[in-house]
Amino acid sequence: MRPTSRQTRPASSLLAAAAALLAGAVAAAPAQAQTVAIGTTQGGATNQLAIAIANAVSEDGAVQMRPQIMANTSQYIPLVNAGQIEFGVANYPQTWYAIAGTGMSTEPNPNLAMVANLFPFKAGIVTPESAGIKTFADVKGKGVPRFPDNSLGEFVIRMALAAGGLTYADVTEVPVSNFPRMYEALKAGQTVISISAVGSRPAYDLEASLGDIQFLSMTEENLPMMKELMPGIFLFPLEASEEIPGLDEPATIFAYNYLMWANKDVPDETVAAVVKSIHAHATDLKESSPMWNEFDPSKLCSDVELEFHPGALAACKELGIN
DSSP, X not given: OOOOHHHHHHHHHHHHHHHHHHHHHHHHSOOXXXXXXXXXXXXXXXHHHHHHHHHHHHHHSSEEEEEEEESSHHHHHHHHXXXXXXXXXXXXXXXXXXXXXXXXXXXXXTTEEEEEEEEEEEEEEEEEGGGTOOSGGGGTTSEEEEOOTTSHHXXXXXXXXXXXXXXXXXXXXXXXXXXXXXHHHHXXXXXXOEEEETTOHHHHHHHHHHSOEEEOOOOGGGHHXXXXXXXXXXXXXXXXXXXXXXXXXXXEEEEEEEEEEEETTSOXXXXXXXXXXXXXXXXXXXXXXXXXXXXXXXXXXXXXXSOBOHHHHHHHHHHTOO
């Protein structure tokens, strides 16, 4: 028997109701979190702080951040500039050179915009106490790490040698490709000095392998020369500490702001979400490493004389901070 129109109505109503229910379910479903990358180095302090940031950002769920690990900063800076990686982290001198296209960078990277002024990054030159090195001049004739030309490590080692009135001609160069290789060279006794961030995991590892290590002190006399090589650098005096490697005695080391930046075309809302997550997880970040001891979330957008991303400025304005 042919169905009547009265008989077809329930099926039509059921279909319409099902469609409405499905549409409502899709509308109510949470949007998939955006996944972004943050460029970082293989090992070392930069890797450590990038992982801490990625964990803090990802925990909030709006943005999932994944570390993109490379041998050194110079490899991922141009990728962020080209938009192939969204975010990156580096110290002030390296960022300054990258944007300008001089010094550590051979090409300008004009598409980098600041996301956050993180903290004063405290670093210096450590030596095993057993090596008997007391001043930078004492390094003469000894093994010294030799990084590739125009790399961050090369600039820092040149700065350290100059503090002792030395150049590479006065020491034995030990080629190293990156910071992990530099640490291994010191452990193996091939060198007598290493760059080290205060409170970083590599510093603890060096002391565990070599016994006590000690930071060599910089002086105000060294500062003009240091600034020529490393824009934005300043001296940072530290008291002796039984807990932090390299500080059996007080030392004056160098410091520079550590910065997070993004490609200028990363959406404002993505950058704003990242800034808000960093601000919200200040305690977690501080607990992740002593490197974060000086982190002040109220200064995330403080002036660094470099252009900030509009999304970062909007987030800081909403948060009521600089």
